[in-house]
Amino acid sequence: MDPLSTLWETFFDTDSMREALPEMLTVGLPNTLILAVSAALLGSLLGMLLAIAGISRTRWLRWPARVYTDVFRGLPAAATILLIGVGLAPLGMEIWGPNPYPLGILALSLIAAAYIGEIFRAGIQSVEVAQLEGARALGFSWGEAMRLVIVPQGVRRVLPAWVNQLIALIKDSSLVYFLGLLASQRELFRIGQDYAANTGNQSALLLAGLFYLALTVPLTHAVNWIDRRLRQGRTVTVHPDDDGGPAALAGESALPRPNPTRKDPR
Amino acid sequence: MDPLSTLWETFFDTDSMREALPEMLTVGLPNTLILAVSAALLGSLLGMLLAIAGISRTRWLRWPARVYTDVFRGLPAAATILLIGVGLAPLGMEIWGPNPYPLGILALSLIAAAYIGEIFRAGIQSVEVAQLEGARALGFSWGEAMRLVIVPQGVRRVLPAWVNQLIALIKDSSLVYFLGLLASQRELFRIGQDYAANTGNQSALLLAGLFYLALTVPLTHAVNWIDRRLRQGRTVTVHPDDDGGPAALAGESALPRPNPTRKDPR
Amino acid sequence: GGDDSAAAADNPYRLLQPGVLRAGTLTDAPPNVYLEDGAFTGFDNDLLVAAAAKVGLKVEFVGTDFSALLSQVNNRTFDIGSSSVTITEARKKTVDFGNGYDFGYFGLDVPAGSPITGFDQLAGKRVVVVQGTVQDDYATTKGLNPVRVPDYNGAINQLKAGTADAWIAPAEIGEKSAADSNGKITVAAKELSRAPTAYAFAKGNDALREALNKGLDEVIADGTWTRLQEQYYPGRPIPAEFTPGSGTVAVPSASATS
Amino acid sequence: MTATATTTSVSLGVRDVHLAFGANRVLRGADLDVAFGATACVIGPSGSGKSTLLRTINRLIEPDSGDVLLDGRSVLRDDPDALRQRIGMVFQQFNLFPHMSVLRNITLALRKLKKLSEDEAVQLARAQLDLVGLAAKADSRPAHLSGGQQQRVAIARALALQPQIMLFDEATSALDPELVKGVLALMADLSAGGMTMVVVTHEMGFARSVADTVAFMDHGVVLEAGEPAAIFEAPEHPRLRRFLSQVL
């Protein structure tokens, strides 16, 4: 048996893909988006709070943030989702009825927050103390200085890592499946998986992958574009051989000096 | 039945845990470690290469790095592992025999590299151009300047995000399961799942989670400790109310000035 | 929790939603349980719909992961679990089972041209099974050290790639896969599985369990069971040692219903 | 136009301030007195604690002991944020915000602290930029400026808040002579407007011409302070004499 043609049949069967396409478009895509977008917003918000708590000098903020991060990053996502889904099910039942989405979004957000919090913390901690001093000398309180000066710089430094996490989140949204979904509540991956199971062919799964790509690639490039815009012309380097592409090292220097633009030494 | 006690039984049944413990210790733990450690090493190495390629001004390095990153981050891990596992199975069969670990490690590394590459890129790009200029003015080539001056500073800025990814990797190691595992090849999560499937009780899964915590928490704290050591006494801030804990904003300033230590304005 | 007697009156089976039987199932295990055109179906699920109708209940299906299913039944996320769950002692600690409604044959799939012809020749071979299934249980108790995969596709891939020597499958699935494989896979042998499969209920919900046991007997008696057997497992003989339901009703023969 | 409207002038006193970074005793009883509206220049060798002294005055660093007085009243128990709004500071390394345009660097505090409207803040900031000759660079990022340009932005940023006291840490070192003169004129204006100033500098000529008081620091103490004439023509302390003998 020719292994290549087996591979091709298994993953690139266009008929299987065409069959799965309508359901992916009408059911899977919206559901994935609902889950991922809500969890991304909530998770980033919580992550920012965790990051701030994690660098606080107040032990009573720092320690809980540390423990939270360790636990929610360390546990397998399936276990966390089940714990929250099952543990809070009676509560969720009362508030939202049997719809597993609210609890699923909550669980996804709580997990994402642990990761995003560490990313934001890294970014914020990499901002030079001089910046904080500069802001505080103007009369800003610690909170204002963080919000207006430090956090914007810190977050910008870790945007790609944050995008990493959003992408992971888009894909983790398939885990709400553990909470039990109606057919109309299934997201992209689950639909791909179900088609794969029913046809004995992985092409639908690959199609789900293509949908993910269609979400994640524009996301990546949009954020990279924003990132570059924010650095505004300061995408600049002292670089090796050049074929005139965009730039490399950002000139986001704490104490900036004139940067050469496209005048790189070789 | 009281929902709380049901929850307790479902997740915290010590008998189930005790039953699963020996297999987790003797089979799951070593397997998880083999998978995660090899993939972490290989993935970080590849990630660094991707990061360097991604900031290169040579289009022929930058573009492939970009496409690689987009694809390997965007596809669901299960699909990637299957693609590589199935696609390269004939090759793997010839070289390693039927053992799924080498291909599994390869697939995990390739996925991790895409994420880690973005993290390293973020760190490297956040280093001030002044640093590169300083190094190049001494006569270092671009490569030497990167290796000796820029990368060490850049990586340090994103250590927490890198740890995020290693933790995700430890947990993703459970996905090699898609390639088919002997009972003796199962890792922690799989063993926990098998117990859960066979008994309908999730305690073994939670036990696997505890094992993960036992791996990830020390890892986090070891890296944080190293991080703090590298900053050496420059863990410093201009901070709000203080109860004398460790410090927050690093003084890793490109253009450093004297930092107050524990003399924070309120 | 503490249902008061008033609630018990209009919800005698203590369902999550009166009148609706919320059933946890899988979406990806045909022909037993699966999704088709957006609707849950398969032998187990169709049978459940029929039996529940006898008790006056409408079924709402919810897809989940098998490793989570039984604890979700136990935690009342679902009223019932329907996924060809084999009755085992370990599972009985977590959930209660209704009467058995199905049995299983194991099929032994091998790559074309394999020397393996029977279940007794598997020692020392790389035998693949789907994790957590009765086949897994069977292979493990026989000391075969099987290769576990998450789903049937994984198993088929293993055979095709040559990384496994044999696959112990549910007989009907093994046959379908062999038929679909253009002669690359053949069924070498079949064997009856001992334990029956049954619906899973939360512990102590005896009212519901007994009601559905009764409904099951009724759909056996009226020939629905036999019809569904024919539909989903055409040509599969029913072994003499297996009786569906409580065993107190007669099973009409296939010819009698069709 | 004068940069700041007349503000209530205040006097500054530093009393026996001690501060150690670990084992390194950087300030060992520093004293300083600056009268209402006067300008004090602090001179002294590198590493003698001049920058650190400035930082303790606006409490970016809290002293281990000693006191800082504004108008004779200790500020160590005041709200430090309010205190710092009254004390402008220009850092040796400028500490501009690299992610904001020059204009935003100046308007940020005006809008958020002084609660000016966007328009008012921009207008005020442009006026300040005009004063330091950088109107054309309002929309540049700090990284695109030369050293002297950055320094002027830092000065404009501090002055825009109309502080009562200004602390300059070598604020003129990157300025060319023409600009020094401009900044001096600005300072004279400020001084006339009642601004009290402390200027750390290495330029003796500068100190001589602008200071009301010159304080010489060494090893964390002010060894000698007095009128410029006295300090430069009749230094008493041998250390100061040695220091001045090195001046070009």
Added chain:
Amino acid sequence: MTATATTTSVSLGVRDVHLAFGANRVLRGADLDVAFGATACVIGPSGSGKSTLLRTINRLIEPDSGDVLLDGRSVLRDDPDALRQRIGMVFQQFNLFPHMSVLRNITLALRKLKKLSEDEAVQLARAQLDLVGLAAKADSRPAHLSGGQQQRVAIARALALQPQIMLFDEATSALDPELVKGVLALMADLSAGGMTMVVVTHEMGFARSVADTVAFMDHGVVLEAGEPAAIFEAPEHPRLRRFLSQVL
């Protein structure tokens, strides 16, 4: 001890160098000549392109047009890394490596570029630190140093590589007078050792006393260059006259 052993001295020539950052034409035909072992001081208003000119000399920025000559030979086609090893540079903002101790800042290039052993490198670095009076700070991180101390480390780092040409961008602005004298002595030593130097400075006194040539830059061109006496006593260009009239 002299910082550098005698090196072959080279002359430096900058010929009609143009450079624009986007629309901003920063250099518009700059010329500069520095003879073997001579010291040229570059003065001029803030933003006139002085720092940029220094950067084009060691090709941290490639000029749009024009030429840079060492000993009369164009270097624009040389290997820039090798070129930069011959040209030491001290930046206006120091550009020390914050993640390394002061000692490692100096030994790094010695070990990796000059291929010295760890011991040799440390010995040489300590000797250089001694020369700038910072032997005690060898193990500190740059962030723990005062401004002047950082500047001296940057000087020591550049000198340790024994370059043939040294470029100083306001290298003495954060130094107190005593240190300036020390650095000057060092420079005199270097000069005697054959070092050619270009020093951007705002301190006219400094320029007058150390320069063999003074070049006045404005708007990206060297308007006038000559011996200090000529430049300071008999400036010809009206712009230069205006500039000097501002000097304190």
